[in-house]
Amino acid sequence: MNSRPIQLLGAPLALAIAAAFQPAQALVHIQCPGDITYVDPVSGATLPGKDAIPDPFLADGVTPNPSYDPDVKCYHVSGGDGYITMGDRSEQYILGFGNLAGVPEGQAAEYGLMRATYTAPTIELKQGQKVYTNLSNVGMLLRPDLFDSHSIHFHGQPNASTIFDGEPEAGASIAPGSTFTFFWHPTDPGTYMWHCHVEASEHMAMGMLGNLFIHPAQDGQTIAGHNKFVYNDVDGSTGFDVEVPIQLGSFDSHFHAEHIAIQPLPFADLKDDYAMINGRGYPDTVDANGPPAPSAVTDVHAEVTTTQPLGSLISATAGQRILLRVSNLNVTRDYTVAAMGLTMKVVGKDARILRANQVSDPLVPRTGEAAANLYYETNSVTMGSGETYDILIDTAGVAPGTYYLYTTNLNYLSNGPEDFGGMMTEIQVL
Numbered sequence: 001m002n003s004r005p006i007q008l009l010g011a012p013l014a015l016a017i018a019a020a021f022q023p024a025q026a027l028v029h030i031q032c033p034g035d036i037t038y039v040d041p042v043s044g045a046t047l048p049g050k051d052a053i054p055d056p057f058l059a060d061g062v063t064p065n066p067s068y069d070p071d072v073k074c075y076h077v078s079g080g081d082g083y084i085t086m087g088d089r090s091e092q093y094i095l096g097f098g099n100l101a102g103v104p105e106g107q108a109a110e111y112g113l114m115r116a117t118y119t120a121p122t123i124e125l126k127q128g129q130k131v132y133t134n135l136s137n138v139g140m141l142l143r144p145d146l147f148d149s150h151s152i153h154f155h156g157q158p159n160a161s162t163i164f165d166g167e168p169e170a171g172a173s174i175a176p177g178s179t180f181t182f183f184w185h186p187t188d189p190g191t192y193m194w195h196c197h198v199e200a201s202e203h204m205a206m207g208m209l210g211n212l213f214i215h216p217a218q219d220g221q222t223i224a225g226h227n228k229f230v231y232n233d234v235d236g237s238t239g240f241d242v243e244v245p246i247q248l249g250s251f252d253s254h255f256h257a258e259h260i261a262i263q264p265l266p267f268a269d270l271k272d273d274y275a276m277i278n279g280r281g282y283p284d285t286v287d288a289n290g291p292p293a294p295s296a297v298t299d300v301h302a303e304v305t306t307t308q309p310l311g312s313l314i315s316a317t318a319g320q321r322i323l324l325r326v327s328n329l330n331v332t333r334d335y336t337v338a339a340m341g342l343t344m345k346v347v348g349k350d351a352r353i354l355r356a357n358q359v360s361d362p363l364v365p366r367t368g369e370a371a372a373n374l375y376y377e378t379n380s381v382t383m384g385s386g387e388t389y390d391i392l393i394d395t396a397g398v399a400p401g402t403y404y405l406y407t408t409n410l411n412y413l414s415n416g417p418e419d420f421g422g423m424m425t426e427i428q429v430l
Helices: 011-019 022-027 105-111 200-205 253-260
Strands: 037-039 046-048 072-085 091-099 123-126 130-139 153-155 179-184 190-195 209-215 242-251 274-277 314-316 321-328 335-339 344-349 376-378 380-383 388-394 401-407 424-429
Touching: 091 253, 105 130, 123 130, 190 200, 190 321, 190 388, 209 242, 209 321, 242 253, 242 314, 242 335, 314 321, 321 380, 344 380, 380 388
Parallel strands: 072 130, 123 209, 242 321, 314 424
Antiparallel strands: 037 046, 072 091, 130 179, 153 190, 190 209, 242 274, 321 388, 335 380, 335 401, 344 376, 344 388, 401 424
16 A cells, blocks of 8 residues: 655755755754854864754863753754655655754754654653754645645643743744743643644644653652652652653554545544554564665655654563553543553542642642552553553563563554554563
8 A cells, every 4th residue: 555646846846946945954053052153063063053963172172061961851853744654654644743853053954954754853841841842844846736834732831921932823833934932830740742733633643743742850869779760659669770752642544545646635534543652563563673775765865764763662570660651642432451460550540649648749638638659550441542651560570581562452453454563562571
């Protein structure tokens, strides 16, 4: 099955048209405190310029940068289009975000064309950091008839200002050829998601989705034998050793085919036929390299090997505790996931620890009342769109071997028309 019936422009012609608009590159303006240099990819030399990476030293590599702040974290992502490869090796046209970290301002617009990945680059933060996320809308190379704006919605996290929310009626959205910097100061640890909020049902269904999680201030302390935690739990009960983001999603291949074919989109008839974890169907979920990049992408960027960079293989040594940061950003349906032969302990939901009498973070019980853990053990969780779960799996006493995390919606254990795939990955206990 080929989901690429129509392509408006061949890659060489489209690139030539893009080159005619080179002045638009000047509109890529990275805002990132302490970012004053970049490393030339050819010569390896450190040169003046911005690339969304804060620099602790000046260009000489010795003199401390007075503008450097270790509590600042910066990201630079593109909004555009591209393709991914499904588990049955058919190809799907997508809209998505791409990673522009390390790319100098003057090269970002051209570099970002056809860099869309699914899932989007993972945003990983620590509570209290100041976060600058630069979004450059590079346009849609294969749909130049569209002039869609894009935004970033930090799903579930309070914003510094309404303008940074990403919801276009009240916040900022970014037109093609422009860059906008979203600022956040994360106050609450937990598992979140991020996505485009412009024409959300279309852009999310087409792939503009990503993992996002925030580590608690408690990290680094040793409590109950752990130094990494899901929340500021005080007692170490959310400590873990191995951390894996698990984002559930699915595609309607007909919807994607109609998009690139420039046909009316069947929103009311969405029926997903490809179910995935982190943008891949099994067995690609456990492949270290990812599915091969489609030729529509490699024709533009020969060095790209995959457009689905995030696997979901879960590997731990017996005795370690695994944290699964599970999220569902599917726009059409709920999913149930189970861990065969393993016990899952749910310690958080929707970026909130399951604890009675929680009034703030760090957790403080109400006067005269004890804070009681409300964690529970299960072998499956059911998730609606926009929900997240923090799940611990303790492998103490678990026999070494391969276990499976999979959807119990058995019709989604397939890659389109092919069985034995879909929303499943492996948990390897060594």
